[in-house]
Amino acid sequence: QGQLAESGGGLVQPGGSLRLSCAASGFTLGGKAIGWFRQAPGKERERISCMSSHDGSTKYADSVKGRFTISRDNVLSTMYLQMDNLKPEDTAVYYCAAERLALSCWLYAAHEYGNWGQGTQVTVSS
Numbered sequence: 001q002g003q004l005a006e007s008g009g010g011l012v013q014p015g016g017s018l019r020l021s022c023a024a025s026g027f028t029l030g031g032k033a034i035g036w037f038r039q040a041p042g043k044e045r046e047r048i049s050c051m052s053s054h055d056g057s058t059k060y061a062d063s064v065k066g067r068f069t070i071s072r073d074n075v076l077s078t079m080y081l082q083m084d085n086l087k088p089e090d091t092a093v094y095y096c097a098a099e100r101l102a103l104s105c106w107l108y109a110a111h112e113y114g115n116w117g118q119g120t121q122v123t124v125s126s
Contacts, residue, residue, distance in 0.1 A: 002026030002115060004096050009120030016124070017084045022096030022117050024077040029098055033105040034072055034079045035113060038092035038122075045095070049081065050105035059106040064090075086124045093119040 008020040020036070035050035048061045049070040058070050069082040079096055097113035 004098060004115055004117035006094065006096050006117040006120040009094060009122045011123045011125065012086055013126050014087055014124055016086050017082070018086065018122060020081040020083065020094055020096070020120060020122075022079045022081075024079075024098065024115075027077075027115070028074070029072060029077045029079060030074040031100060032098045032115075033101040033108070034070070035097045035105060035110075036068075036070060036079075036081045037095045037097060037110055038090075039095070039119075040089075040092040043092075045110055046092075047110060050108075051079075052103075052105045053101065054103075057104065059104070083122070086122075088124045090122060090124050092122060094122050095119045 003025050004022050006022045033053045036048050037045050039045040048064050051058045051070050067085045072079045096117040098115045099113040101108050
């Protein structure tokens with residue numbers, strides 16, 4: 001079983017930007033759908049973005065659409081989440097995930113992803 005490792009979280013002021021990275025080891029991201037999820041204290045894990053493997057299409061939750069951008073580098077086996085215009089409500093632990101999914105990634109829930117990172121804290125506060 002491979003591993004995913006996130007990095008890039010931290011404290012940022014409202015309106016600021018962060019770029020999260022998630023590197024795969026022990027397996028390749030090629031041929032797999034990728035996704036980013038987040039969980040705020042007292043709330044359920046929220047799916048915020050994913051990229052399908054078969055056509056590279058991307059999807060975003062309404063709460064982040066226009067502000068976050070998902071991308072991947074299959075050569076480096078790394079996925080990214082560029083987060084701009086951050087808001088206090090974006091504060092959460094962010095998780096990356098990957099899985100071989102046949103259909104559009106937005107059709108799949110969190111429990112259908114088999115590879116997860118350990119999470120990285122993002123705090124948006126002045």
